[in-house]
Amino acid sequence: MANYQATLDHVFHALADNTRRQVLERLARAPMTVSELARPFDMALPSFLQHLKVLEESGLIVTRKEGRVRTCEINASSLTPVEDWVSGQREVWSSRLDRLDALLMARASAEDSEEI
Amino acid sequence: MANYQATLDHVFHALADNTRRQVLERLARAPMTVSELARPFDMALPSFLQHLKVLEESGLIVTRKEGRVRTCEINASSLTPVEDWVSGQREVWSSRLDRLDALLMARASAEDSEEI
DNA sequence: TTGATAATTAGCCATATGGCTAAATAATGT
DNA sequence: ACATTATTTAGCCATATGGCTAATTATCAA
Secondary structure, eight states, X not given: OOOHHHHHHHHHHHHSSHHHHHHHHHHHHOOXXXXXXXXXXXXXXXXXXXXXXXXXXXXXXEEEEETTEEEEEEOGGGGHHHHHHHHHHHHHHHHHHHHHHHHHHHHHHHHHHHOO | OOOHHHHHHHHHHHHSSHHHHHHHHHHHHOOEEHHXXXXXXXXXXXXXXXXXXXXXXXXXXEEEEETTEEEEEEOGGGGHHHHHHHHHHHHHHHHHHHHHHHXXXXXXXXXXXHOO
């Protein structure tokens, strides 16, 4: 893995498009050829190919060509950096919330004792 | 939440930039004003402000202005759609791998019995 | 060999993105 | 009132993105 930040850039960018997410969702069930994959989308093939290229360059899918047919497959391990970053952040963000909660609770009790 | 897909588009797009991820990482520790937040980045303030706007429009941060100072804070709940999508996919992707494993194992045993 | 099929390349177009400087606003401090 | 500080707006620029059509290439099938 050359550069973690660049990887995150590319993977997040690839995921920031509904067409591409739908491609991933379909590939999650089974590998598929380019034209099978493209069929449901209301888009010219060259436009669709650009999306596949983004997905492949991000590492989210891998493809191989046999004869004139290219088959695309999901690359499960490619989700890991994103999962790691997101869950890492989630942890810090919510611990911040916990501390905030604790602070507010402490203040509330302090006010309670001040009452009367 | 008006449109789940549009939300994912915006949040993933906001996360696809290291400057913006660093902003989030710093805000995860504590709320901060715009200029405090901007200080470590080698970038003109107006450029930096654009990043903050992207983060705010995606819902990842919230800001409020008091006097002439704008304070930024992380919005912990905004990570949920991303976590949901990613962990949902992870589940399907790896169950596909499991099935693939099973298939390969089955083939391997079949070949074993064929041997000799 | 000829035609159909699958994918790819080339090139065009509009809009978005990410950077900048210079100027404008809006509060605050003296 | 005046200067300082904290943003904000306006406008410029280069490159990237996401769409298209038309033309090419490569393979397969009759």
